[in-house]
Structure formats: structure tokens, C-alpha cells
Amino acid sequence: MEVIRNFPLFTIILSLFSGALCILLPGRTARKSALAVEGVLLLMAAAVLAGVLHAGEAFTYTMGEFPAPWGNEIRAGVLEALLAVSFLGILFCSVLAGHTFLEEDLDVSRIPLYYTLIHLLTAAMMSLIWTNDIFTGYVFLEIMTLTSCGILIVREIGRTTLAAVRYMILNLVGSGLFLLGVVLLYDLTGHLLMVPMRETIAVIAGNPASMRVLNMAVGILTIGLAIKSGLFPFHTWMPDTYGWATPTSASVLAALVSKTYIFLLVKIYFRAVGIPVLEQMHIRNVLFALGILGMIVGSVLAIRADNINRMVAYSSAAQIGYIYMGIGLGGPAGYVAALFHMLVHAVTKSQLFLTTPHLARVSGKSLKFKKLQGSGIRNVEAGIFFTFSALSMIGIPVFAGFASKLQFGLAAVRSGSSIRLVAVIIALALSSVLNASYFIRTIIRIYSAEDHAKRAHLVRKDRLPYMLPMLILAAFNLFLGLLSWVVIGWIEQGLAMFV
Amino acid sequence: MKQNLEKRLWKWLEGEWEPLDYLSEPAEVRDSSRESLKEQKKHLRESIDRMEHTQAVVRAEQKGFYAFYTLTAVICCLVLIGVLLYSVANVSEYGVENPLTMEVVGRYVSRGLYETGAVNVVSGMILDYRAFDTLGESHVLFTALVCVLILLHRDRKNMLPGVEDYYTVSRENYYELSGDPILRTVGMVLLPCIFLYGIYVLLNGQNSPGGGFSGGTVMGSALIILSACVGFARTDRFFTRRMITLVIFVSLAFYSLAKGYVFFMGANGLENHIPKGVPGTILSGGLILPLNIAVGMVVACTMYGFYSLFKRGSIGEDGTSLD
Numbered sequence: 001m002e003v004i005r006n007f008p009l010f011t012i013i014l015s016l017f018s019g020a021l022c023i024l025l026p027g028r029t030a031r032k033s034a035l036a037v038e039g040v041l042l043l044m045a046a047a048v049l050a051g052v053l054h055a056g057e058a059f060t061y062t063m064g065e066f067p068a069p070w071g072n073e074i075r076a077g078v079l080e081a082l083l084a085v086s087f088l089g090i091l092f093c094s095v096l097a098g099h100t101f102l103e104e105d106l107d108v109s110r111i112p113l114y115y116t117l118i119h120l121l122t123a124a125m126m127s128l129i130w131t132n133d134i135f136t137g138y139v140f141l142e143i144m145t146l147t148s149c150g151i152l153i154v155r156e157i158g159r160t161t162l163a164a165v166r167y168m169i170l171n172l173v174g175s176g177l178f179l180l181g182v183v184l185l186y187d188l189t190g191h192l193l194m195v196p197m198r199e200t201i202a203v204i205a206g207n208p209a210s211m212r213v214l215n216m217a218v219g220i221l222t223i224g225l226a227i228k229s230g231l232f233p234f235h236t237w238m239p240d241t242y243g244w245a246t247p248t249s250a251s252v253l254a255a256l257v258s259k260t261y262i263f264l265l266v267k268i269y270f271r272a273v274g275i276p277v278l279e280q281m282h283i284r285n286v287l288f289a290l291g292i293l294g295m296i297v298g299s300v301l302a303i304r305a306d307n308i309n310r311m312v313a314y315s316s317a318a319q320i321g322y323i324y325m326g327i328g329l330g331g332p333a334g335y336v337a338a339l340f341h342m343l344v345h346a347v348t349k350s351q352l353f354l355t356t357p358h359l360a361r362v363s364g365k366s367l368k369f370k371k372l373q374g375s376g377i378r379n380v381e382a383g384i385f386f387t388f389s390a391l392s393m394i395g396i397p398v399f400a401g402f403a404s405k406l407q408f409g410l411a412a413v414r415s416g417s418s419i420r421l422v423a424v425i426i427a428l429a430l431s432s433v434l435n436a437s438y439f440i441r442t443i444i445r446i447y448s449a450e451d452h453a454k455r456a457h458l459v460r461k462d463r464l465p466y467m468l469p470m471l472i473l474a475a476f477n478l479f480l481g482l483l484s485w486v487v488i489g490w491i492e493q494g495l496a497m498f499v
Numbered sequence: 500m501k502q503n504l505e506k507r508l509w510k511w512l513e514g515e516w517e518p519l520d521y522l523s524e525p526a527e528v529r530d531s532s533r534e535s536l537k538e539q540k541k542h543l544r545e546s547i548d549r550m551e552h553t554q555a556v557v558r559a560e561q562k563g564f565y566a567f568y569t570l571t572a573v574i575c576c577l578v579l580i581g582v583l584l585y586s587v588a589n590v591s592e593y594g595v596e597n598p599l600t601m602e603v604v605g606r607y608v609s610r611g612l613y614e615t616g617a618v619n620v621v622s623g624m625i626l627d628y629r630a631f632d633t634l635g636e637s638h639v640l641f642t643a644l645v646c647v648l649i650l651l652h653r654d655r656k657n658m659l660p661g662v663e664d665y666y667t668v669s670r671e672n673y674y675e676l677s678g679d680p681i682l683r684t685v686g687m688v689l690l691p692c693i694f695l696y697g698i699y700v701l702l703n704g705q706n707s708p709g710g711g712f713s714g715g716t717v718m719g720s721a722l723i724i725l726s727a728c729v730g731f732a733r734t735d736r737f738f739t740r741r742m743i744t745l746v747i748f749v750s751l752a753f754y755s756l757a758k759g760y761v762f763f764m765g766a767n768g769l770e771n772h773i774p775k776g777v778p779g780t781i782l783s784g785g786l787i788l789p790l791n792i793a794v795g796m797v798v799a800c801t802m803y804g805f806y807s808l809f810k811r812g813s814i815g816e817d818g819t820s821l822d
Contacts, residue, residue, distance in 0.1 A: 005766075006763060006766070006767070009762055009763065013755050013762075016634070016638055016751070016755045017752055019641075020638075020641065020747065020748045020751040020752050020755070021748060021752070023748060024744055024745065062762075064628075064761055065765035066614070066627075066765070070628055071628050071629065071765075072628075074631075110652075113649050114649075120638060120641075120645075127635065133632075135629075136632050139635035140635050142635075143635060143639055146643055146646055147642055149646065153646070153649060153650055187591075187600075188590065190601060190602060190604065191600075191602070192603075192629075196602075200599060204599070209589045210589070212585070213590055216582050216583075216586040
């Protein structure tokens with residue numbers, strides 16, 4: 001246990017160091033080093049998860065010689081470790097599965113730069129997961145913003161540049177609002193570390209003037225992170241960003257980056273603001289309403305899309321709506337459902353984004369539905385994995401998507417408010433039908449072709465680097481679906497440690 | 500209309516029709532040589548009609564969009580201004596000490612010199628108390644440099660065909676201001692002073708206002724003036740891309756490893772054996788001086804790199820830019 005306490009620090013330092021190192025390496029070595037580093041980080045995070053589960057309590061780690069309210073601190077509990085393990089695993093799979101496309105999409109001289117950005121993004125993700133300090137959150141939020149724009153523009157076609165401009169502007173607005181929120185919170189409390197901040201807020205919550213500022217601060221901060229993660233009225237950057245980025249980037253952006261922002265928000269709610277104080281505000285109701293709207297609007301837009309990647313991207317907008325609906329439901333059950341859905345969506349969406357380019361590759365490199373006719377027959381493996389994750393996305397039992405929808409339903413029942421219950425049940429039903437309509441239509445499309453004799457498999461060069469990560473993701477998906485109670489138990493334990 | 504909708508639904512399910520077809524579908528390519536003149540005219544008329552229709556739709560959408568966009572932007576700004584003014588009106592008054600919020604700041608001010616060995620409390624704060632944040636901040640610059648390198652680095656992929664020759668042939672004088680004798684003379688007089696000032700600011704970060712970020716900026720601007728005065732051809736002899744990335748790598752690696760060591764020792768309750776030195780002298784403040792130098796190197800190289808990339812699309816000649 002004593003050694004394990006150092007691992008969160010090591011994950012951050014190691015990924016920062018290898019980020020700086022990668023810029024000096026040639027492309028192939030850079031990729032190998034990226035995979036090796038992700039592997040080492042994954043092992044470390046798994047060790048932390050095992051250690052924390054074994055000990056049954058979270059630990060904080062002082063960054064330097066100055067203790068809590070004066071120096072920086074990071075913290076590891078079950079929830080942080082679980083997210084770190086899952087996210088690093090998904091990152092590993094994305095890098096491994098997407099590199100053949102990377103070599104097509106990128107100039108050779110840019111490949112080391114790409115892996116530099118991936119390392120820095122890993123460092124930012126790790127810091128945002130482990131952080132116990134709201135300003136550290138802001139600093140690494142900036143790195144996250146820049147790296148996520150970087151891995152988007154790296155594929156230099158006009159659409160990605162356009163998408164990156166839009167993504168960057170909205171992202172910077174989000175960062176700016178987050179910073180304003182942090183400044184107001186610091187002015188109110190005089191602390192940047194989460195726990196002392198929460199204690200001070202509990203003291204000043206009785207004062208109406210402070211409470212007004214607190215309302216504004218938390219509101220601004222929430223809007224900032226909602227813009228960055230793509231909640232409903234701010235989802236407009238999603239289709240182009242996810243739809244045109246190179247497959248590794250699309251998978252990382254859709255599955256990991258937006259989820260990290262949401263996790264930071266949940267962490268701030270629990271550890272910096274405090275749930276009792278948060279309950280006095282109305283932010284939760286706004287998030288609930290926007291989440292439900294996002295679920296419906298995202299699905300309708302996905303039906304309208306004419307391009308498979310844009311459809312999957314719009315479906316992301318709907319899934320982000322689910323997560324915010326869970327946060328808006330409140331109560332332990334709501335947060336558990338939201339966090340569980342974060343994992344489910346991360347694993348499913350990354351698999352979808354890593355599969356669609358293979359379907360496009362056998363369809364004249366076109367992502368349009370018209371061209372994709374029969375692509376599941378032309379590439380058997382990609383068709384199977386697409387069907388697999390699409391079924392999970394719809395919420396068919398056995399797959400992970402069903403488990404999370406069930407959790408949302410249970411959370412709504414436990415929330416004790418009949419209006420919320422009715423709203424959630426109707427939204428879940430409607431959104432599932434819409435989900436099913438566009439995913440099943442796509443499945444039918446990729447399997448309907450006049451000429452069944454053209455059945456083909458992946459070329460040998462692609463098989464191992466594609467099949468291995470896809471099988472890992474599929475296994476993780478089934479694990480979340482069949483053994484959901486294990487993961488949900490961990491999430492409940494982690495949330496209990498938050499307080 | 501109803502039947503039309505049903506028909507469309509089926510066409511959509513069968514994949515023959517997409518809702519956005521009217522915008523995205525280009526006109527079919529026909530082999531016009533085999534058509535009669537009348538047919539050609541007809542097809543031309545059709546495609547013009549379709550184009551005009553698309554344009555009209557797009558224009559109508561744009562018009563609505565611009566009105567909506569302006570209105571929303573104004574409303575958003577007004578709301579944000581209102582929210583901020585409302586918050587500021589409710590925060591505690593400036594200059595009034597609130598004992599509740601003074602815990603952290605009080606310790607920084609009263610014990611900062613003793614605990615960090617730095618006369619400049621701000622340096623002690625950002626490089627010692629809250630060094631982890633600054634570790635992130637120095638990597639923000641590096642990230643920005645990598646992004647600009649991706650965007651602006653000129654190679655075969657992001658250049659128009661034909662433009663290449665123009666750049667390569669005339670690049671000798673195309674990018675250079677160095678022929679200007681006034682710039683050159685004044686630059687040669689000013690440069691040593693600017694460099695010296697930058698080094699002073701950098702090295703005295705722990706004793707007076709300044710440090711890595713500001714000193715590095717001064718030195719970076721000196722490098723920019725240098726390259727404008729003597730021309731890239733001469734600065735490239737030393738500042739190659741390899742050199743710049745190597746300096747950045749060494750600085751950042753030193754920063755993260757040194758701070759990682761301090762974090763590790765501090766968290767495990769061990770002594771880190773870094774002498775604090777005599778406050779007020781150059782060699783004081785423990786790690787603050789070397790960290791300031793590292794940050795300064797990164798900032799200076801980043802500034803020069805940005806300038807060079809924006810001006811000519813590469814950092815230094817090393818054979819990777821244009822064959």
C-alpha cells in the first residue's frame with residue numbers, strides 16, 4: 001500500500017516526461033513508446049484501484065512538503081482509480097486500433113507531434129481525475145483544451161480546421177467561465193483545495209450575500225464545464241469535431257475528454273461545494289431539464305444525419321444528455337447512474353468511432369449511408385463490432401447500455417418526485433425508440449447488399465492491431481453489462497469516500 | 500403531402516433518400532459528348548435551377564442564422580455582465596480583512612520567506628507552495644508550440660502545388676528584413692542590453708518581481724529581434740529545429756523530474772536535501788532558481804518558435820521542412 005500511494009504522482013510525471021521526450025523521437029518509436037507508457041500507466045492505475053479497494057478508504061497525497069491548505073494535493077479513491085483504469089484502457093485501445101488510419105491521415109513528420117499531444121492529454125486526464133485542488137483543475141483543463149484541439153487539427157482537411165476553430169472557441173469560452181467561477185469561489189472562501197473550500201462554504205452558507213455569490217459562481221462554473229462536455233444547447237461543436245477527426249482522436253475526444261470534464265464537475269459538486277449546499281440551489285433542475293432535452297434533440301438530429309460518423313456524434317450529444325439527467329436527478333442513485341453511464345458510453349462510443357472508418361474504407365472511403373450499403377459484408381469483423389456496440393447503445397439486455405438505462409430508471413424511482421419519475425421514464429422510452437430507429441436502420445443498411453458473394457475480411461496487416469483492442473472493448477462492455485453490480489458497488493463506495 | 504411523407508420515409512429506410520439531399524448532392528456527371536444539343540441544354544437548365552434553389556435555401560438559412568446569432572451573442576454578453584456585476588456587488592468589500600478567508604494567504608505572506616527562502620513571495624508561491632500548478636502551466640506553453648507546429652509547419656501536405664517553387668526560389672530575400680541598415684545597427688546596439696536584462700529578470704526571480712515566464716519572454720523577444728536583424732540564414736546555424744526541441748525537452752524533463760523528486764520526498768516525509776541558501780542572494784530559494792531557468796528556456800524557445808513558424812512555416816532548417 002505504501003508504494004501504491006506514489007503511483008498517482010508517477011502517472012502524471014511519467015506522461016508529462018514522455019510527452020516532452022516524444023517530440024525528439026521518430027514516428028514509429030513514438031507510437032511504441034506511447035503504447036508502452038499507456039501500458040505502464042494502466043498497470044499503475046490498476047494497482048491503485050486494487051490497493052484502494054483492499055484498504056477500503058481513499059488517500060490524499062501531498063505534492064511537496066507543505067500540508068493541506070497551503071500546498072497542492074492529489075487524491076485517490078475507488079472512483080478515481082476506477083475511472084483512471086477504464087480511461088487508460090480505452091486510450092490504449094484507441095491508439096492501437098487507430099494507428100493505421102493515422103499513417104494515412106497524417107504527414108510522417110507530424111506523427112511524433114501527435115503522440116506528444118496524446119501523452120500530454122493523458123497527463124491532463126490523469127491530473128483532472130486525481131486532483132484535489134480546484135485551480136490545478138483549471139491548469140490541466142487548459143492543457144486538455146489545447147491538446148484536444150491539437151489532435152483534431154492534425155488531420156489537415158478543411159473540415160477539421162473548421163471544426164477545430166468552432167471547438168476551440170466554445171472550449172475557450174468554457175474555460176473562461178470555469179476560471180471566473182474559480183475566482184469567485186476563491187474570493188468567497190480563500191481556499192483552492194477542495195476540502196477546506198467545502199468547510200468554509202458550509203460556514204458562510206448562512207449569509208445571504210455570500211449565498212448569492214456562491215449561486216453565481218457555481219452556476220458559471222457548471223455552464224463552463226457543460227459547454228466543454230457538450231450539453232444540449234452547446235452540442236453544436238460535436239458533429240464536426242467527432243465526425244471528421246482521425247479515428248483515434250474521435251474516439252479519445254468522444255469517449256474520454258468530455259467525460260473527464262463531467263467527472264471534474266461531479267468532483268467539484270461533492271468535494272468543493274458540498275451536496276447539502278448544492279441542494280439549496282436550482283442548478284440541478286436546470287441540468288435535469290437540459291439533459292432530457294439533449295437526449296431527445298440529439299437523437300432526432302442523429303436520425304437526420306446523412307453520414308455515419310455524424311450520426312454517431314449526434315448520438316453522443318444524446319448520451320451526454322443522459323449523464324446530465326442523472327446528475328440532475330440528484331441523490332446517490334442519480335450520481336451513480338450518471339457515473340456508470342459515463343463508463344458505458346466511453347467504452348461503447350470509442351468502439352463505434354474505431355469501427356466506422358473500417359466500414360468506410362471498404363466503401364470507397366465514404367462515410368455516407370448510401371455508399372455504406374453492404375459494408376458489413378465487405379468487412380466482416382468491422383460489421384460485427386459495429387452491430388455489437390450499436391446494440392449496446394440502444395440498450396439491449398446483456399450489453400452495457402441496458403444496465404445503465406436500468407440504473408437511470410431505478411434512480412428516478414428512488415428520487416421520490418413523481419414529476420421527475422414520469423419525465424425520466426418518458427424520456428428514456430422515447431430516446432430508446434429513437435436510438436433504435438437510427439442504429440437498427442444503419443445495421444440493416446450495412447448488411448443489405450445484392451451481392452453476398454463479396455464477403456471479405458480484414459487484411460492481415462490490420463487484423464491483430466484491430467481485433468485485439470476491439471475484443472478488449474467488447475469484453476469490457478459485456479463486463480459492464482453482465483456484472484454491472486460489481487462496478488456499481490465500486491462507484492457507490494467511491495461516492496461514499498467523496499464526502 | 501401525407502403520402503409524400505410516407506413515401507419519403509420508405510425511401511429513407513431503403514437508403515435512396517436523405518433529408519439533406521438537396522444541399523449535399525452535386526449534379527450528376529454526364530458524358531455530354533454523346534448527348535444532343537437539346538438534351539445538353541435541358542440538363543444545364545436543370546442543374547442551374549437546382550443550384551439556384553440550393554443557393555436560395557442556404558441564403559435564407561444564413562439570413563436567419565445571422566440575425567439569431569447576433570441577437571444571442573448580445574443577450575449572452577449582457578447576461579454575463581449582469582451576473583458578474585451582481586456577484587461583485589455581493590462579495591466582501593475590497594481591503595476589509597476577513598479572518599475566515601485569510602488562512603492560506605496569511606501563511607504565504609508571514610512565513611513564505613522562511614519556508615521557501617525566496618524574498619519574492621509570488622515566486623515562492625508559484626514555484627514552491629503550488630509548484631504542481633506551475634508544472635502544468637509550463638507544459639501549456641509546450642502544448643501550444645506543438646499545436647502551432649502541426650498547423651503551420653510547411654511541408655508537401657499543407658502547401659498548394661506550384662507555390663512551393665516560389666517559396667524555395669525566392670526565400671532568401673522573401674522573408675528577410677535583414678537588408679535594412681537602420682534595423683541592423685539599432686538592433687546590434689540594443690540586443691546585448693535586452694539579453695542582459697532578460698537574464699537579470701530570469702535569475703532574480705526569487706528576489707524581485709520577475710522569474711521564468713517574464714524573463715523568458717524578454718529573451719524570446721530578443722531572439723526575434725536578432726533573427727530580424729541578421730536574417731534567418733544566420734540564426735539557423737545555431738537555432739535548428741533539433742536544437743530548439745532539445746532545449747525544450749531538457750528544460751521540461753528537468754522540471755518534471757526535479758519537481759517529481761520534491762513531491763515524492765515531501766509526500767513521504769523525507770528530507771529533500773535541497774539547500775535554501777541565503778535569502779536575497781542569487782543562490783537562494785532552493786529549486787526556484789533552476790526551475791525559473793528551465794521555464795525561461797521553454798518560454799524563450801516557444802516565443803522564437805512561434806515567430807519563426809508564423810513568418811516562414813518552420814523552426815530552423817534541418818532538412819525536414821522542405822525536402
